[in-house]
Amino acid sequence: MEEKELQNLLKNRVYQHLRPLFQSYNRDFSDLDSILKWKPMVLLIGNYSSGKSTLVNELAGVDIQRTGQAPTDDAFTIITSDAENGQGQEIPGSTLVNDETLPFAQLKEHGEQFISHFRMKKVVAPELQDMAIIDSPGMLDSVTEKDRGYDYMAVISQLAKLADLVVLMFDPLKAGTIKETYTAIRDTLPESTGEDRIVFVMSRIDECDSLTDLVRSYGSLCWNLSQMTGRKDIPHVHLTYAPESNKSSMDLGPWAGERDELKAKILNAPKFRVYHILQSIDRQVNELDLISEAMESFNKLARTAGFTIFKFGAIAAVLAFFFTGLLTKLLWSVPEQSFMEALLAGEVTTGQLPFPIAGVTITIIVSWLWLSKISFPRLLKEYRHDPEKLVRLRNQYKRNLWDKVAPHVGHLLSQSHITTIFSYHGRNRQKIRKFLDQDLKEFYDKIR
Numbered sequence: 001m002e003e004k005e006l007q008n009l010l011k012n013r014v015y016q017h018l019r020p021l022f023q024s025y026n027r028d029f030s031d032l033d034s035i036l037k038w039k040p041m042v043l044l045i046g047n048y049s050s051g052k053s054t055l056v057n058e059l060a061g062v063d064i065q066r067t068g069q070a071p072t073d074d075a076f077t078i079i080t081s082d083a084e085n086g087q088g089q090e091i092p093g094s095t096l097v098n099d100e101t102l103p104f105a106q107l108k109e110h111g112e113q114f115i116s117h118f119r120m121k122k123v124v125a126p127e128l129q130d131m132a133i134i135d136s137p138g139m140l141d142s143v144t145e146k147d148r149g150y151d152y153m154a155v156i157s158q159l160a161k162l163a164d165l166v167v168l169m170f171d172p173l174k175a176g177t178i179k180e181t182y183t184a185i186r187d188t189l190p191e192s193t194g195e196d197r198i199v200f201v202m203s204r205i206d207e208c209d210s211l212t213d214l215v216r217s218y219g220s221l222c223w224n225l226s227q228m229t230g231r232k233d234i235p236h237v238h239l240t241y242a243p244e245s246n247k248s249s250m251d252l253g254p255w256a257g258e259r260d261e262l263k264a265k266i267l268n269a270p271k272f273r274v275y276h277i278l279q280s281i282d283r284q285v286n287e288l289d290l291i292s293e294a295m296e297s298f299n300k301l302a303r304t305a306g307f308t309i310f311k312f313g314a315i316a317a318v319l320a321f322f323f324t325g326l327l328t329k330l331l332w333s334v335p336e337q338s339f340m341e342a343l344l345a346g347e348v349t350t351g352q353l354p355f356p357i358a359g360v361t362i363t364i365i366v367s368w369l370w371l372s373k374i375s376f377p378r379l380l381k382e383y384r385h386d387p388e389k390l391v392r393l394r395n396q397y398k399r400n401l402w403d404k405v406a407p408h409v410g411h412l413l414s415q416s417h418i419t420t421i422f423s424y425h426g427r428n429r430q431k432i433r434k435f436l437d438q439d440l441k442e443f444y445d446k447i448r
């Protein structure tokens, strides 16, 4: 089956089965929602004039993006091909963030400054028919970064979450500023992705005057990378240059094919789309499962407390039914003949009934108050401060998930009300498990 079809199938399944579950646990569905919409995307980030826009133009087959040595372009631009619309059509950010069919609604929160630096440009290019490339403004140093008027790093994070491939471009001359960018995307991508969604590129290698120069630059880039990734092994770095700009006196023959490899990798990104969606669903649904597990155990505890009080209450109610009249007669000499005495004498009249009924009513009220004002709040207080007691964290994976959802569980608990003892989470858990064990597996099998 084609990727696009699979994505649609998956989308329908998620909307139908998962969305209601997310809603019932007050869980944010917008991340999943966005990733299921629209086309696969590749995000290009890096320093200014590292050659991002030049690469975009190459991929689009037309000079759609302005290029230049200074920070020429300070906008985020989505470039894609669209059969219905011709070359050069430009759509402003305000339209993009309000278009329901596009995955950019969440970006609205970055404000007007950002929206005015966000747009889409249409080109005619068969390769970009089923995908989009996001060209980004160059990363500046952190001092100038503050003048942008919006949170650049947060925008990058959100776009990286949507992207199927993130291309990090460095140029040999300035590799310093990239560290923060890397940290921002690394924190956004699911841990399970590893580095497979990030491509490292050192561009403009033709500007190195000699092989010694190149080796030195490459060495210092690798050192920077290992500092950033915290890993001992060095990721693959694509060394490229734009053929048209080549001004090297060196023989760049050995790297001539690298540009094509990089372009092929970018154009191949749509193949991983469904896999990435599945990874994202996998993580989020496992989180939901844990939330639901916690809520289920809390409910069980609350129900047990409720049942205990109910048992005592029931016994008390029976006693109250028979003995209230007797008690009030002893204390205040009313009624003249209690219900119990009348019963023994075999002459019960409706006149004696108000006392037993009042007794039972009082017992019910007292039991309910005991449960709702004492027992339940005590339970809530205990578990709200230590919700971890509600779940079984059998392995590290679950422990990591728990760290993410614990505040949400605390929040759900703090909002829960005594009536929660009547709601039943078991059914939800079954549905969640079924989605993980059947639906998700079925899709993983399909793309294998």
Ligand SMILES: Nc1nc2c(ncn2[C@@H]2O[C@H](COP(=O)(O)OP(=O)(O)O)[C@@H](O)[C@H]2O)c(=O)[nH]1
Pocket: 046, 047, 048, 049, 050, 051, 052, 053, 054, 055, 066, 067, 068, 069, 071, 072, 138, 203, 204, 205, 206, 207, 240, 241, 242, 243, 245, 246, 247
């Ligand atoms: N020598 C050389 N110049 C390049 C290369 N790639 C881009 N350029 C030039 O570098 C400048 C900045 O490129 P641009 O694509 O605008 O960088 P961006 O800021 O990352 O989008 C432009 O003048 C390009 O013509 C390259 O591989 N080698």
Ligand SMILES: [Mg+2]
Pocket: 049, 052, 053, 054, 065, 066, 067, 073, 135, 136, 137, 138
């Ligand atoms: Mg540019």
